[in-house]
Amino acid sequence: MTEETAIETHIAVLSDLWEGLPEAEHVVRRAVVAVGRTPGITLPPDAELSFALADDEQVRVLNRDYRAIDKPTNVLSFPAAHGTLLGDVIVAYETLEKEAVEEGISSADHLAHLATHGLLHLLGYDHDTEAEALAMEQLETAILAGLGIKDPHASGRMMPGESHA
Structure with a gap:
């Protein structure tokens, strides 16, 4: 771990589909660094993160087994119970x-948003209420702006993980 990252990030590529986004x-690492540098976000000492690049x-299967929702979603976060591991973030490629494509943004920019969103969940942020959603959206927007990525919520799109039915 370096001072620049502040969070030791372990990334597992679980699907060959990710070759489409080399x-x-x-x-993911840039997004993690940006979150760690955000004023007001306190990271535990020696924090670690497990990040999986998976397929739908x-x-x-994870969504079905752990959330009783039998369909893929864009990002899942599983907080760790204790220790230095913050938890796991999993993103579905398809x-x-x-x-x-639907939102007219680059896959890399969308991945940065999903990585940011997933990590914020592990740090205790949520969007269960309107106030929480607004606070999380503002934080994501600020973090992504620091990476040169436009506001993902400007067009009123849903939070990652919400139903796009």
Whole structure:
């Protein structure tokens, strides 16, 4: 771990589909650094993060088994119970690609948003209420702006993980 990252990030590529976004690991690491540098966010000492680049089927199974929702979603976060591991963030490739096309944004920018969103969940942020959603959106917008990524909520799109039915 370096001072620049503040969070030791372990990335597992679980699907060959991610070859379609060869810069994915770099994008995730940049997003993690940006979150760690955000004023007001306090990271535990020696924080670690597990990040998985998966496919829709892998995420569907996790979503079914842990959330009783039998369909894929773009990002899942599983907080760790204790220790230095913050938890796991898993992103589904096909859903990420589909949403990026629908929203007219690059896949890399959408991945940065999903990585940021997932990590914020592990740090205790949520969007269960309108006030929480607004606070989380503002934080995401500020973090992503620091990466040169436009406001993902400007057009009123949903939070990552919400139903796009």
